[in-house]
Amino acid sequence: MRLKDKIALITGAGSGIGEATAKTFAREGAAVVVVDLNDEGGQRVVAEIRKAGGTAEFHHADIGKPAEIEHMIAFAEKQFGRLDILHNNAVFATVGHIGDLTLEGWQKTLDVGLTAYWYATKCAIGVMLPRGRGAIVNTASVSGLAGDYGLGAYNAVKAGVVNITRVTAIEYARKGIRCNCVCPGPIGTPPLLRMEDSRPDIVGRIKEAIPMGRLGQPQEIANVVLFLASDEASFVTGAFFVADGGLWAHSGMPSLTGQGPDW
Ligand SMILES: NC(=O)c1ccc[n+]([C@@H]2O[C@H](COP(=O)([O-])OP(=O)(O)OC[C@H]3O[C@@H](n4cnc5c(N)ncnc54)[C@H](O)[C@@H]3O)[C@@H](O)[C@H]2O)c1
Numbered sequence: 001m002r003l004k005d006k007i008a009l010i011t012g013a014g015s016g017i018g019e020a021t022a023k024t025f026a027r028e029g030a031a032v033v034v035v036d037l038n039d040e041g042g043q044r045v046v047a048e049i050r051k052a053g054g055t056a057e058f059h060h061a062d063i064g065k066p067a068e069i070e071h072m073i074a075f076a077e078k079q080f081g082r083l084d085i086l087h088n089n090a091v092f093a094t095v096g097h098i099g100d101l102t103l104e105g106w107q108k109t110l111d112v113g114l115t116a117y118w119y120a121t122k123c124a125i126g127v128m129l130p131r132g133r134g135a136i137v138n139t140a141s142v143s144g145l146a147g148d149y150g151l152g153a154y155n156a157v158k159a160g161v162v163n164i165t166r167v168t169a170i171e172y173a174r175k176g177i178r179c180n181c182v183c184p185g186p187i188g189t190p191p192l193l194r195m196e197d198s199r200p201d202i203v204g205r206i207k208e209a210i211p212m213g214r215l216g217q218p219q220e221i222a223n224v225v226l227f228l229a230s231d232e233a234s235f236v237t238g239a240f241f242v243a244d245g246g247l248w249a250h251s252g253m254p255s256l257t258g259q260g261p262d263w
Pocket of ligand 1: 013016017018036038041062063089091092112139186188189191
């Protein structure tokens with residue numbers, strides 16, 4: 001087991017990538033604190049982990065509220081005595097071109113996607129430092145490495161997540177705390193699956209743009225998070241790990257040979 005006896009907290013673990021990561025961590029021996037503002041999703045994930053023989057507790061929190069972040073870290077400590085792994089993963093994203101975004105949408109995207117990641121990291125460091133060890137894994141995105149039409153606030157947030165990962169890594173590298181991030185490409189989680197139902201044309205074009213020609217699966221991101229959180233990544237810190245079916249490797253330039261992506 002790759003996370004035997006570790007204590008892990010995952011935000012946004014009631015669905016999608018966070019759910020896959022929570023189940024993977026539990027299978028690998030960690031006790032998992034499943035955090036979500038969606039009680040139904042979070043409790044379902046905990047029940048499924050327990051049914052499979054794992055250890056998990058649900059904690060309701062809206063990570064857009066700093067006091068709730070303090071409570072969630074305190075809950076992990078109270079429940080399990082310490083915290084070894086923090087996976088910042090929950091998200092809110094407003095959609096619209098830069099000139100059309102509202103201040104409210106921009107602010108909420110930053111509060112949940114960036115400020116919360118920093119504040120949870122700050123609170124977790126307070127718990128990890130006395131033991132001189134810990135691993136933090138942030139969910140960034142390929143949207144943190146380049147721009148997307150209509151996702152300006154999210155792009156700013158994810159670029160911020162990539163860089164706060166680096167700062168956390170260098171500042172705590174000699175204190176036993178590692179910090180890395182994963183940059184997924186388009187993944188088949190509920191938001192994209194819902195879009196596939198309502199706008200199959202858009203999701204069809206997304207798949208076409210991905211060299212592998214398909215969406216990623218949540219498990220394919222959980223596998224990366226597992227590596228980064230585990231002691232196997234003991235010399236890895238400050239890294240961003242792209243898992244996107246080749247999307248970010250493409251410059252966006254159309255084929256000079258006229259041959260399409262399925263050539
Ligand atoms: N799905 C993709 O294509 C994709 C691509 C790149 C990056 N990501 C990133 O992966 C992460 C997970 O996304 P997902 O696709 O699994 O989404 P998802 O919607 O399936 O899961 C997100 C979970 O976060 C919870 N959540 C939202 N706001 C919250 C808050 N304020 N407090 C607590 N919980 C909250 C939701 O209730 C939900 O259960 C996000 O950081 C997202 O930006 C996703």
